[in-house]
Amino acid sequence: MTPDFQLEAPLSKRRIVVAMSGGVDSSVVAALAARSGAETIGITLQLYDHGAAVGRTGSCCAGQDIRDARAVADRLGIAHYVFDHESAFRQSVIDDFADEYMAGRTPIPCVKCNMGVKFTDLFRLAKELGADCLATGHYVRRVVGADGPELHRAADPARDQSYFLFATTRAQLDYLRFPLGGLPKPQVREIAAELGLAVALKPDSQDICFVPDGDYAAIVRKVRPEADTSGEIVDLAGRVLGRHRGFIHFTVGQRRGLEIGGQAQPLYVVRLEPETRRVVVGPREALAVAAARLTDINWLGGDRDGPLTAKVRSLAKPVPARLDDGRLIFDAPEYGVAPGQAAVLYDGDRVLGGGWIAETEPAMLAVAA
Incomplete structure (x- = not known):
C-alpha cells in the first residue's frame, strides 16, 4: 500500500520529513514515505534525559523509543536525526501540567505538546531540512476542500485523535500530512509486519507519556512541592464534610477518593476553589x-x-x-x-x-x- 501524501508528482523529486516517536504508527509512516519514492528523513525529539528514559514503557520519545526509531530508519535506509528537546518539553508541558493542577484545572498535556514542542519545533526543523511536508502517525484525516485543507476525524473512530489536534493552525495543516487517517490500527500493524519492522507488535504509548504509571500527583508533587497543601471538602451550601490532602488528587466529576462517608447519596467533585483551597462536592445533577x-x-x-x-x-x-x-x-x-x-x-x-x-x-x- 502506498498512501497519497498529497504532493505534486513526481514524488522522486520530493522530500518528506517524518516525525518518528519510535512507535509502530510513525514507523509505518516512514516506511510508506520511503516506498513512495520521495527522499525521506526521520526526526525524533528526545523529551527525557537518557538515564531516566532507559527501559521506560508506555511513553514516547524516550530512550528505548529513540533506539527503535533509529533501528527502523536503518532498516529503511533513510536518514535519521535526534534533537534534544528535554528542557523545552519540561518548561512548556510538564511545568504547565503541574501549574494547571495547582490552579484547580484539569490539564491536557498532549494538546500542549502538539501545540508547542512537537509541531512548532518539528515544523521549523522540517523546513530547515527543505522538506515539502511533515508527516506524522496521528489518526486524523487531511481533506482538501474548496477553501483549502481541512482537518477531519479518522476513519477508525476508536483511534481518532482529532480532539488532541484542534489547536493545529491553518498554516500547519497546509504543511502536515496524516497518511494513517484512513486506516484501522490492525492494518497498520499488518503493514509493519509485512515490512519486517521490529516495532510491529510494540504496545501503544499512553495518552500522557511522562506519567507511565498513572500517578499524576507524584509528577505534580515533584515539580511543585507545595502541591500537598490541604484544605476543606465542603458541600454546595458550604458545610464542611471533611478535609483533603491537596488539589492534585481531584478533578471535576470525580466520585472516588473523597473519603467522606456517611452521606445520604453519592457525592461528586463539582468544582475546585484554588483561592480557598476548598473542594466543593454535590450530587450528580450539580455537575x-x-x-x-x-x-x-x-x-x-x-x-x-x-x-x-x-x-x-x-x-x-x-x-x-x-x-x-x-x-x-x-x-x-x-x-x-x-x-x-x-x-x-x-x-x-x-x-x-x-x-x-x-x-x-x-x-x-x-x-x-
Missing part, C-alpha cells in the same frame, strides 16, 4: 453544565454560527451545541465539563476548531447556589 466560556479559540474554517457538535473530553461523544461570541451553549445539559479541558467543535467529521474551557455555567442554578 450538569448549560454552557462554557472558551478562551484562545483556534478556528480552522467552516460556519461559526451554524449547528455544530462539541466534544468536551477526549473520550466523550460530541453533543449538539452552538457557539455565541466565545460562549459554548449546549442543547442539553452536559456532564463532566471541567475548566482546563478543551472543547473541540465539529461539523460532522470535520474539525471546525476549538478552545480551552475557562468557566462553566451550571444548568441548575438553584442547586449550584
Whole structure:
C-alpha cells in the first residue's frame, strides 16, 4: 500500500520529513514515505534525559523509543536525526501540567505538546531540512476542500485523535500530512509486519507519556512541592464534610477518593476553589453544565454560527451545541465539563476548531447556589 501524501508528482523529486516517536504508527509512516519514492528523513525529539528514559514503557520519545526509531530508519535506509528537546518539553508541558493542577484545572498535556514542542519545533526543523511536508502517525484525516485543507476525524473512530489536534493552525495543516487517517490500527500493524519492522507488535504509548504509571500527583508533587497543601471538602451550601490532602488528587466529576462517608447519596467533585483551597462536592445533577466560556479559540474554517457538535473530553461523544461570541451553549445539559479541558467543535467529521474551557455555567442554578 502506498498512501497519497498529497504532493505534486513526481514524488522522486520530493522530500518528506517524518516525525518518528519510535512507535509502530510513525514507523509505518516512514516506511510508506520511503516506498513512495520521495527522499525521506526521520526526526525524533528526545523529551527525557537518557538515564531516566532507559527501559521506560508506555511513553514516547524516550530512550528505548529513540533506539527503535533509529533501528527502523536503518532498516529503511533513510536518514535519521535526534534533537534534544528535554528542557523545552519540561518548561512548556510538564511545568504547565503541574501549574494547571495547582490552579484547580484539569490539564491536557498532549494538546500542549502538539501545540508547542512537537509541531512548532518539528515544523521549523522540517523546513530547515527543505522538506515539502511533515508527516506524522496521528489518526486524523487531511481533506482538501474548496477553501483549502481541512482537518477531519479518522476513519477508525476508536483511534481518532482529532480532539488532541484542534489547536493545529491553518498554516500547519497546509504543511502536515496524516497518511494513517484512513486506516484501522490492525492494518497498520499488518503493514509493519509485512515490512519486517521490529516495532510491529510494540504496545501503544499512553495518552500522557511522562506519567507511565498513572500517578499524576507524584509528577505534580515533584515539580511543585507545595502541591500537598490541604484544605476543606465542603458541600454546595458550604458545610464542611471533611478535609483533603491537596488539589492534585481531584478533578471535576470525580466520585472516588473523597473519603467522606456517611452521606445520604453519592457525592461528586463539582468544582475546585484554588483561592480557598476548598473542594466543593454535590450530587450528580450539580455537575450538569448549560454552557462554557472558551478562551484562545483556534478556528480552522467552516460556519461559526451554524449547528455544530462539541466534544468536551477526549473520550466523550460530541453533543449538539452552538457557539455565541466565545460562549459554548449546549442543547442539553452536559456532564463532566471541567475548566482546563478543551472543547473541540465539529461539523460532522470535520474539525471546525476549538478552545480551552475557562468557566462553566451550571444548568441548575438553584442547586449550584
